[in-house]
Amino acid sequence: TDPFPLDLGEWRAGVPMVFASFAVGNELAGTPGATVRLKVDATLTLGTDHNVIAETRTGNAKNVVMVGAHLDSVPEGPGINDNGSGAAAILETALQMRHLPVRNKVRFAFWAAEEPGLLGSDQYVEGLSAAEKDKIRLYLNFDMVASPNYAYKLYDGDDSDAEGSPAGPPGSAQIEKQLAAFFDRRGLAHVGTDFDGRSDYGPFIAAGIPAGGIFTGAEGVKTPQEQALFGGTAGVAYDSCYHQACDTITNIDATALDVNADAIADSVARFAVNTTAVP
Template sequence: MAAVLLGAFTIATPAQAHSSNNPVKKLTKEVTLPGVLRHLVAFQGIAALNGGNRASGLPGYDRSADYVAALTRHAGYKVTRQPFSFTYCEDTGSSFRQLTPTPTTYVDQTDYDVLDCSGDGTATGQVVPVDVNLTPPRASSSGCEASDFGPDVVGKIAIMQRGSPPGVTCGFGLKVQNAQAAGAIGAIIFNQGNGTPEANPDRYGLFLGTLGGPVGIPAVSVSYETGAALVTAAQSSAVTMEISVDAISETRNTTNVIAESKWGDPNEVVMVGAHLDSEPDTAGINDNGTGSAGILEVALRMAKFKTKNKVRFAWWGAEESNLVGSTFYVANLPQAERDKIALYLNFDMIGSPNYTFGVYDGDDSAAEGSPAGPPGSAQIEDVFEAFFASRGEATDASDFTGRSDYGPFIAAGVGIPAGGLFTGAEVQKTAADVALWGGVAGAQYDPCYHDPCDSLTPERDGADAALYRQLRREYRLFGNVNTYALETNADAIATAVATFAYDTSTIPPRTPPAAARTAAAGAAQDAEGAWLD
């Protein structure tokens, strides 16, 4: 398969090595939209021949990795495949119903979502609220402690609220594990409802989450509105629910693909990464075919540039299983090798149909969520901000939540400066966003996020046809990809990679690992964010 695709998408490498005459502009000019789109066509073809997906642990991912490895090796990179094992989780079917007092059937991925790594089976029982707080501002640590659960939860379905106590890591997995240990037969986690629906839609709507590892009971997520209604009803009368999940949780093997340039100082490494895997039910053309294709085209066009610094490209496996590939890579690097990495650039979902131009907030200028990245992250952000300003484009400060593959690099005890781009996922676009970037207010940045319609044929694969007609009136789409956002971000990638490949003098000397804990503590504590993609 890789050989066929390699022949179909011939590499047009630069005619000669570039070492002067503004290599940043040269590389940015050579990286084109058609060049990036050819890789998306290849990824879609791979998915079509392998069960409709490119998920780690399945053949579609292996063929995607073959494709990337073959192209980069042919271009002259030193390519390695780093194997590792991970917990593969997939739900193949589910249902969620209220039996009494108001019979209701809920719709998957509209009214509820199965939490990744949910247990298999059917749970039917009375709903028991666990330490919930429906009074604004709705601070919640529901389910974070074993003491939150009383004997009344035994044989019942525990309903818990999203949220953690200040300064404490309390992810969805811990909540469900505590519920199971207390004797619950099923779990519902509803969104926290903190802030306001207008300013904080991600804390009110249905959220997509992962438990981070297998549990033994079926578990689903719902919106704040749905959860609060169930809690209120359960506080006055018995509410009986049924959760049914067909799930797979098992250990599987996969790989990272690493391609390193032949040129440059091996003691000053510029690292560039994107996750290559999709969810098991989708080709993952935007998430994260766009990021993978973008850095692949930059790598191919840059292959003959004689850079001052070593450039190392990485395509991560099992990101959708909680950043397993990038975490494994960083954890297995000796400290001396970590010290050689000057910075890390991450690109995840760079062509969302209803996009914003998000730049990771290295200096915490937005003063929201997690703190600033490790020293040097602000300087990386500056490069991206300057690029977008030169194009007359506004940008949005994307919080360093740790929910993509930069997380292990900025984590406590590592402290590698990082930056990158993100055009949005499940959050709804606001009227303020529309004023800056156009599009459709009230629709998700990516309406096909983690759905089968994240493909080159979204309407055929289940997308809202009316919404996509509206988006096509606003933008030019290539399947589930906004071509303007993708082309602009590909140029931004080329600009940043080339800039740092020749000059990292703006990046300050590395903080010793022990001191780096303070700089990165906020990102490490945001476990809920890290467990969402």
């Protein structure tokens, strides 16, 4: 067997995509009895971008484990927590894969253009044939895994702990359980988070592919219960620099990044050798 199953010389670019985004500002001014003025300013951005996909040379091609993180940021800032954190963690996992003889094919996706609306992952899933979709056993997503005021949030695939979020495709609950087991073994708390399609797993669950992932929080505010579980500061956003210029290298919690990188590697390695837990 090949002792180095992942050859990162095998990078291939995805299909280029063309996208448009609009920024629209409305100004409505009226004086009683006078005509109402409506002013609309619109800017249009057009761009081309590429997903980057790499997969293990070995492993059962009929049983593909996919792992993804988006590589783009919003134009307002460098996007280090969102999503340099997830991209770096899956890249390091890919590099460490060389120590693991895989049984399943593991495919890493670095998505383009998540921020304008999941364009890269959407295009990828749209472009799969029914046969290719069938071979993807599960999808793991990592978007924001080192928030400065973090909580360990697992996508609520079993719909048991995050309110108002729909359950994922069958198998998503088992993915959540496997991620939860990692935190349990370390004696670390975890909570559920809405499985509502707000990141690149959305197109996968819409296609009926089981999915899961970890999230440490964005613009939402930490609760007192979460402060008791994870430390940090209740009443403050998980990431006060979310989508801002200050999402720089100082906007990372090193402990959260370290723990989550380990959780990601643990989960990928387990699924790389065995996916029988996921129907």
